[in-house]
Amino acid sequence: MTELGFRRADIKGTFHEVLDYTVVEWGDGHVLVEMEVKPEHRNLGGSIHGGVLSSLIDLAGFLGGSWSPDGPGRSVTINLNASFIAGTNADVITAEGKRMHATKNTLFSKVWIREKDTGTLLTTGQCTYKLLHPDTKESPGVAKK
């Protein structure tokens, strides 16, 4: 894994840990994350599962649009569209997320997933997020037990 990279601090025990990605670059309007492909990320046929790529799109699109000096805000995903362009046998892939547009409540992002070594484009995606108020602690519709 890249020396530059870091793991996000607040993700222990969540789905983020299953993906086990590293944030390589993170600034206002863009992010680059890197993921080492493990057996548990693969399909029956040995390719990367479409759900893993969709998950990377979801989180890179959000990180790409939500950088702030105090860390990322909170959001819920409204829509996600992924186009799977090519298969790969690479062991490391990158996901680049960019903010296309944001209003007070809504974020539109695009994501490109590539092979790290060759830069071959594997998947593109577009996401729409609802940005939650900074004081929101729980996602909408999730009642406290």
Add this chain to the structure above:
Amino acid sequence: MTQNGYKRDGTAGTFHDVLDYTVLEWEEGNALIEMQVQPKHRNRGSSIHGGVIATLIDIVGDMAGIWTPEGERKTVTINLNVNFIAGTSADVVYARGTRAHATRGTLFSNAEIFEPDTGRLLANGQGIYKLLRLGTETAPGIASKKRAK
């Protein structure tokens, strides 16, 4: 063919294992799976991660179109569209996939995620899959060295 509550063959050690879902119904053109929501499926805000929902839609849309009397066909996903409609505090979610249309080489499916008890719709989506020729062992673009894993 409808058996109740079983795990799919050949999914051990793959991403299917992380989702840890159970097949409730699986026949030609239709599939229903159940997932117990575990901490590893959740977000920082304790809702289900969007990637988990997207994965369920990918899986169940695929299952709806690959069942044949002779066994499963192999596919690769071409496009996946997911609408996240509502959050939930349910501990179990259902995902149903239905085949919308299939040609010789392409499968179009619809999928819905809902709460089992209330039937409340949480997400829906569409998947487009390339149906691989029978006998294909590895997905396109994957060299055989990864097959050994």
